Amino acid sequence: MAKIIKHQFFFPHPQEAVWEYLTKSELMAQWLMKNDFQPIVGYDFQFRTGPIPSLDFDGIFYCKVLEIVPFKKLSYSWKSGPGGGEITLDSVVIWKLEPRDNGTEVYLEHSGFAKKENLDFYNGLLHGWVEKLQNIDKLLNTTLRGHTNA
Numbered sequence: 001m002a003k004i005i006k007h008q009f010f011f012p013h014p015q016e017a018v019w020e021y022l023t024k025s026e027l028m029a030q031w032l033m034k035n036d037f038q039p040i041v042g043y044d045f046q047f048r049t050g051p052i053p054s055l056d057f058d059g060i061f062y063c064k065v066l067e068i069v070p071f072k073k074l075s076y077s078w079k080s081g082p083g084g085g086e087i088t089l090d091s092v093v094i095w096k097l098e099p100r101d102n103g104t105e106v107y108l109e110h111s112g113f114a115k116k117e118n119l120d121f122y123n124g125l126l127h128g129w130v131e132k133l134q135n136i137d138k139l140l141n142t143t144l145r146g147h148t149n150a
Helices: 015-023 025-031 116-145
Strands: 003-011 044-048 060-069 073-080 089-100 103-113
Touching (some): 003 116, 015 089
Antiparallel strands (some): 060 073
């Protein structure tokens, strides 16, 4: 049975500010990974990190933007493998944002963990996404509150 990661996270920040962290390459690099993302449907991009041999992972996530509804929804494919063009994880990440009176509710769904060999990736990302969402929150708090110079 395929496993799905689902998280819900509240940011006490405007939808537009949260959206920027999900769609601007330089901001994504601060909380997630180096990337060449562009918010264009059909655009192929990569997230890059260090290889993890125990996961049979070469350090590159091969992605394609699938859907964009500005400030509301973003989805992209998320594929990886051991290298040499072999893909062993074929998944999809979906972000949904809903405005609230005092901020933005963010829903993350990462699906496609159908193979037994994807279980370790699933377990790592299940907790990893929580840390990444917390990173966005810290960055937003720092950015929107401004910096003070002593």
